[in-house]
Amino acid sequence: MADRTLGAPPPDSALSQALKQWLFSFQEFWLLTAQAFRNIAATPFYAADTFLQMDSIGVGSLPIVVLTGFFTGAVMALQLSATLTEYGQIDRLGQLVSLSLVLELGPVLSALMIGARNASGMASELGSMVVTEQIDAMRALGTDPVKKLVTPRLIATIVMTFFLTLIADMCGIVGGWVYAVMGIHMNGALYWFSAFRILDASSMIQGLIKPLIFGGIIATVGCYYGMKARGGTQGVGRATTQAVVLASLLIIISDFLLSRLLVGILGT
Amino acid sequence: MPSAGGAATPPGDIVVRLEHVVLSFGGGPVLDDVSLQVRRGETKVLLGESGAGKSVLMKLVLGLLRPDRGRVWVFDQEVSAMKEQALYDLRRKIGMTFQESALFDSLSVRDNVAYRLEEDGVLTPEAMDERVRTCLSFVNLDAVMDKMPAELSGGMRHRVSIARALATSPEIMLYDSPTGGLDPETATTIMDLIIKLRDCNHVTALLATHRLQDGYLLATHAWDDATQTARWAAEGARHTSFLLLRQGRAIFDGSAAELRRDADPYVREFLS
Numbered sequence: 278m279a280d281r282t283l284g285a286p287p288p289d290s291a292l293s294q295a296l297k298q299w300l301f302s303f304q305e306f307w308l309l310t311a312q313a314f315r316n317i318a319a320t321p322f323y324a325a326d327t328f329l330q331m332d333s334i335g336v337g338s339l340p341i342v343v344l345t346g347f348f349t350g351a352v353m354a355l356q357l358s359a360t361l362t363e364y365g366q367i368d369r370l371g372q373l374v375s376l377s378l379v380l381e382l383g384p385v386l387s388a389l390m391i392g393a394r395n396a397s398g399m400a401s402e403l404g405s406m407v408v409t410e411q412i413d414a415m416r417a418l419g420t421d422p423v424k425k426l427v428t429p430r431l432i433a434t435i436v437m438t439f440f441l442t443l444i445a446d447m448c449g450i451v452g453g454w455v456y457a458v459m460g461i462h463m464n465g466a467l468y469w470f471s472a473f474r475i476l477d478a479s480s481m482i483q484g485l486i487k488p489l490i491f492g493g494i495i496a497t498v499g500c501y502y503g504m505k506a507r508g509g510t511q512g513v514g515r516a517t518t519q520a521v522v523l524a525s526l527l528i529i530i531s532d533f534l535l536s537r538l539l540v541g542i543l544g545t
Numbered sequence: 546m547p548s549a550g551g552a553a554t555p556p557g558d559i560v561v562r563l564e565h566v567v568l569s570f571g572g573g574p575v576l577d578d579v580s581l582q583v584r585r586g587e588t589k590v591l592l593g594e595s596g597a598g599k600s601v602l603m604k605l606v607l608g609l610l611r612p613d614r615g616r617v618w619v620f621d622q623e624v625s626a627m628k629e630q631a632l633y634d635l636r637r638k639i640g641m642t643f644q645e646s647a648l649f650d651s652l653s654v655r656d657n658v659a660y661r662l663e664e665d666g667v668l669t670p671e672a673m674d675e676r677v678r679t680c681l682s683f684v685n686l687d688a689v690m691d692k693m694p695a696e697l698s699g700g701m702r703h704r705v706s707i708a709r710a711l712a713t714s715p716e717i718m719l720y721d722s723p724t725g726g727l728d729p730e731t732a733t734t735i736m737d738l739i740i741k742l743r744d745c746n747h748v749t750a751l752l753a754t755h756r757l758q759d760g761y762l763l764a765t766h767a768w769d770d771a772t773q774t775a776r777w778a779a780e781g782a783r784h785t786s787f788l789l790l791r792q793g794r795a796i797f798d799g800s801a802a803e804l805r806r807d808a809d810p811y812v813r814e815f816l817s
Contacts, residue, residue: 410644413643417643418660
């Protein structure tokens with residue numbers, strides 16, 4: 278039998294250590310998130326940094342969001358048109374495309390695109406600052422790095438994800454219209470009438486709340502992995518990959534939970 | 546030249562104190578029961594091989610790390626028990642240069658040096674530029690104000706990092722391996738600057754290094770205003786003391802003369 282000092286705690290098993298590490302990371306993530314949100318109301322407010330991030334996230338992500346939205350709408354029109362024609366319901370094409378885009382595909386696909394581009398960017402940028410001791414230097418110079426680096430990115434991502442999703446929704450509906458008119462020679466006015474008639478307050482609210490949550494997920498996950506990066510350039514690379522994977526997963530999972538919650542509150 | 550710091554604390558007072566500090570990172574202790582005191586105007590040289598715990602000790606003084614056991618005091622405030630937000634105010638009285646300079650790579654030299662001044666928002670842009678010029682001139686780098694850190698050599702980056710730390714006239718300076726990886730000539734330039742700061746500005750300092758010659762240079766040289774160089778002078782020793790760390794334990798604390806006389810086998814081996 279192994280000799281053990283009386284009263285000494287038993288050695289941790291690998292499973293117990295992994296669980297502790299996971300709980301510790303979970304706690305760190307929520308502490309960082311809480312601090313970042315609390316800083317929104319605290320002084321100093323880094324307005325210039327926030328606008329710089331809005332430009333980087335918003336303008337930088339615009340082309341991929343426009344293209345994603347447009348071709349998603351077009352491919353939906355392509356796939357649905359055959360089935361709808363078979364059932365004699367082709368005049369409902371606009372409504373199916375717009376409702377799918379506003380409720381689900383617009384927010385989710387935009388968030389995935391914005392997340393892939395910006396969660397990775399945040400993780401690598403902040404991670405590089407951590408491993409080159411720039412974050413420590415910032416703290417040494419009397420600046421709170423969460424206030425200076427994380428909060429501006431959080432505000433910018435939430436605001437810009439909201440507007441980019443609106444743009445993606447619009448581009449998707451336009452994409453569907455382009456295919457409807459040019460691909461199956463549908464009446465354009467009928468498509469637009471059908472597309473807008475179905476959009477009531479409930480679906481609009483659902484479609485506009487989701488990007489706010491998704492924006493928060495992208496920024497907090499990206500910044501969290503950046504701020505906890507360790508181990509040089511390899512560590513930064515690992516943090517970047519982990520940030521994109523977790524942000525994408527959380528967007529998909531939270532989309533289901535949010536949909537269930539909002540349908541419960543607002544009705545279908 | 547940047548104005549002298551240290552006016553708030555009377556001469557001879559202890560401004561940095563570590564009491565039985567222990568810190569571990571997962572494995573064995575990085576610092577094991579380390580105690581030290583630094584008086585106002587004194588330069589404490591932290592000697593030791595790589596991994597001995599010198600940088601960690603500096604970060605403890607600044608509150609960037611917290612000890613597992615023991616206490617850290619700076620200006621009669623217990624850093625080891627302060628909240629992060631309260632530490633930001635204290636850190637404004639302390640300047641630190643990092644091993645790899647840690648300049649903000651997306652900011653120009655001017656913006657790096659002016660960083661803390663801009664955060665304070667007290668000075669006008671003209672006054673800020675004047676202050677930046679003064680600090681850069683102190684480290685003989687007037688001409689690089691508009692360059693980016695990536696355009697500078699390692700020695701220049703170290704000097705900019707000293708200028709950045711000096712911008713708000715800190716009362717304490719922490720130098721983490723300021724000559725690490727530099728050629729002998731550049732290393733001497735950096736050490737001359739540290740001697741100049743000690744003797745002209747009477748800044749209290751901790752200097753971490755594995756280079757014994759850097760410590761002896763501090764202990765045997767003083768700044769000569771007439772020639773604007775560091776020259777051999779016995780009074781240099783009065784302001785300089787040594788702490789030798791071995792695997793996280795302090796095995797020697799005293800003056801240069803005491804270090805030379807110490808009979809401990811590891812000290813003898815380190816000095817040879």
